[in-house]
Amino acid sequence: MKISKALAEEIQRIRATALTTRKHSRKVTHWTENHRLRSGKGTALVFILPTRGCSWALAKSGGCSICGYIYDNPQESNFDLIVSSIKNILRRTIKEGKFSVKIFTSGSFLDQKELPLEVQTTIIEEIAIYDQVEEIVLESRPEYINEKILQNLAKSIEMSRIEIAIGLESANNDILKNSINKGFFWEDFERSAKLVLESGANIKPYLLFKPPFVSEYDSIKDIYQSVSKIHDLGIDTVSINAISIHRGTFLSDIFEQKLYRAPWLWSILLLCKEIKKEYPAMRLICDVVAGGKDRGAHNCGKCDSVILRMLQKFILTQDIEELEADIVCGCNEEWKGSLISEKINITDIRYSPAL
Numbered sequence: 001m002k003i004s005k006a007l008a009e010e011i012q013r014i015r016a017t018a019l020t021t022r023k024h025s026r027k028v029t030h031w032t033e034n035h036r037l038r039s040g041k042g043t044a045l046v047f048i049l050p051t052r053g054c055s056w057a058l059a060k061s062g063g064c065s066i067c068g069y070i071y072d073n074p075q076e077s078n079f080d081l082i083v084s085s086i087k088n089i090l091r092r093t094i095k096e097g098k099f100s101v102k103i104f105t106s107g108s109f110l111d112q113k114e115l116p117l118e119v120q121t122t123i124i125e126e127i128a129i130y131d132q133v134e135e136i137v138l139e140s141r142p143e144y145i146n147e148k149i150l151q152n153l154a155k156s157i158e159m160s161r162i163e164i165a166i167g168l169e170s171a172n173n174d175i176l177k178n179s180i181n182k183g184f185f186w187e188d189f190e191r192s193a194k195l196v197l198e199s200g201a202n203i204k205p206y207l208l209f210k211p212p213f214v215s216e217y218d219s220i221k222d223i224y225q226s227v228s229k230i231h232d233l234g235i236d237t238v239s240i241n242a243i244s245i246h247r248g249t250f251l252s253d254i255f256e257q258k259l260y261r262a263p264w265l266w267s268i269l270l271l272c273k274e275i276k277k278e279y280p281a282m283r284l285i286c287d288v289v290a291g292g293k294d295r296g297a298h299n300c301g302k303c304d305s306v307i308l309r310m311l312q313k314f315i316l317t318q319d320i321e322e323l324e325a326d327i328v329c330g331c332n333e334e335w336k337g338s339l340i341s342e343k344i345n346i347t348d349i350r351y352s353p354a355l
Helices: 005-021 079-093 117-128 147-154 173-180 186-199 216-232 250-256 265-278 304-317 331-341
Strands: 029-037 040-048 099-104 133-139 162-169 202-209 237-242 283-285
Touching (some): 265 283, 265 304
């Protein structure tokens, strides 16, 4: 069984109440941002499509313990409006330069309950017209990835332009089951990743830093171990997502009871440094949502903005020297002390002489 019944029931209880506040906007949200493509710096055009939302979040399991994106999705979609909006936005936005187009649904693009196959195909065909778009990022859970769906994509576009992002979160099945309620295991991700790579497309796993019930120290170890397993599959990109606390979630409940602290930015900085040293050819992404705030990764408030700027520069350049500045702040000792207070021997952390 890939879920904890007790955890799933608690998540579902919270979800049932919070879903009554669900929004009904059918507007396609979009923006542009700086982005690191495989070929270098470029621009990302990001779409948030108003689909019905993640099927896992709407299931009896309640979905993931940490995710509240379902509350932003309407109960019904207007697919004609979605397609026409994408066409118009592409025409206005894609000019000279290198682009990545990210298609997010707050669920799975490849789930036909969210986007029917013909709508998926139309969207990909519209984006494929633009040669400036080097990379099209689609998010999906593993269960929606199969040979048939990949063959359908290949009819519309050169597969090397496709990157499928999967919220793996951790390569540890115990964390996936008893902390996140992910509903799949490492082996499911591994199967899907191999299919994607064999099709000629790329994979970007998301790893979650500091899910519930996992200490800061243990999550540092888990990220290292997960990156190692991902690297062994021949995957060249990893996105480390420092947790941000969504309202209407199990994680938000324990946060509001003062039973959880969001991650330290010191830990994120350490992870990026040590992983890049160990795997210099890996494209390492780390966009910190709500950085510097109580519900996002933060330090004391004095050094937060400095570290966030360092991380942003590093992501765009992939130059580890951007992370080497000597930051002096009293909260660094507090961070180290918090790891020690978890009664863990911090010298056991792999690749981390900085501690």
